[in-house]
Amino acid sequence: MRIAQLSHLADPALCPRLVIKVGSALLVGKDGQPRRAWLTALVAEIAAARAAGQQVIVVSSGAIALGARKLGLAKGGRGSLADAQASASVGQIALAGLWAELLAGHGITAAQILLTLEDLEDRRRYLNVTATLGRLLAAGAVPVINENDSVATQEIRFGDNDRLAARVGQAAAAQGVLLLSDIDGLYDRDPRQAGAVRIPVVQGVTAEIHAMATGGSSSGLGSGGMTSKLQAAEIAEMAGMALAIIDGQPGSPIATAFNATRGTLFLPRRRHTARKAWLGGRLRMRGTVSVDAGAAAALARGSSLLAAGVIAISGDFARGDAVAVIGPDGQTLARGLAEYDAAEAARLLGHPSSAHEAILGYAPRSALIHRDQMVLL
The missing domain is CATH 2.30.130.10 (PUA domain)
Structure with a gap:
């Protein structure tokens, strides 16, 4: 049996290894402060998944937004590359500490990994990431991953954590990737338009599917949009992984979406060999x-x-x-x-x-x- 519906991503038998991506707008409020109550509920869901036998990897945005507030920088720290790098340098400490603290409350060890595009585009470095993730998961830790925005330049960065999450899932040989977003899935047109219909299941990202996407992030805090999520879905389906987009805004967002079967699930088309999956997922x-x-x-x-x-x-x-x-x-x-x-x-x-x-x-x-x-x- 293979993953065929949204709730299967919570089944350790079908999805023993899951990547959960959390965006900036969910983790950080408009005041630049972390949304602790929301994150506490999400961490409880991660702890429950691990208790059920599922290994979890977190890809977490939020460093730039947190750092910008501490440094007093305008535009959420995204006014310039230098601002973003400085904000990330300060905010990453706070972000890692937050995850470590809340996971420790459930007796779980957090591990921080900061990646640049080249870490996953270069074959040798990609294999090193694979080995590190495997060892951390075997040791019972939850890897918390973010792009290393303090050193990444425009030419060597993912630019969004949606594609990073798919590449991490590929490197970790995960079965599923879950993107927590500010929207509850892919719609057949801009969801702000009257009559827009959510697409519950997608079997292969085609030109028609891409035409449904809108490019920008609605929050102003993040760097991704639906286009980046579809690119992530393409990477996932090439590696034989299922990928889902759900609304991350409610408390306990995973259970809320799964119980209501509300989101968009992209089904894997085929599973290439590890080397070909790495090659197909390359971005440069x-x-x-x-x-x-x-x-x-x-x-x-x-x-x-x-x-x-x-x-x-x-x-x-x-x-x-x-x-x-x-x-x-x-x-x-x-x-x-x-x-x-x-x-x-x-x-x-x-x-x-x-x-x-x-x-x-x-x-x-x-x-x-x-x-x-x-x-x-």
């Missing part, structure tokens, strides 16, 4: 490789990407870097690790494999991107 590509219709059809059949079917190269990538494969219609077909750097790939563009040695002056590799180092989207 170093370049693009555009292919013709023949190459696109060959990829769909499970073939490697040969240079003969490539019509354009862009980006300054090296061998082993992640690149996106773009089809004739401009859509991304796959992601993979390049077997050649950009300059070599450009020289091979459109040429059959039999001509590669003469062009490069050395024995060529079997493909521009090998199928074992590529994931179809």
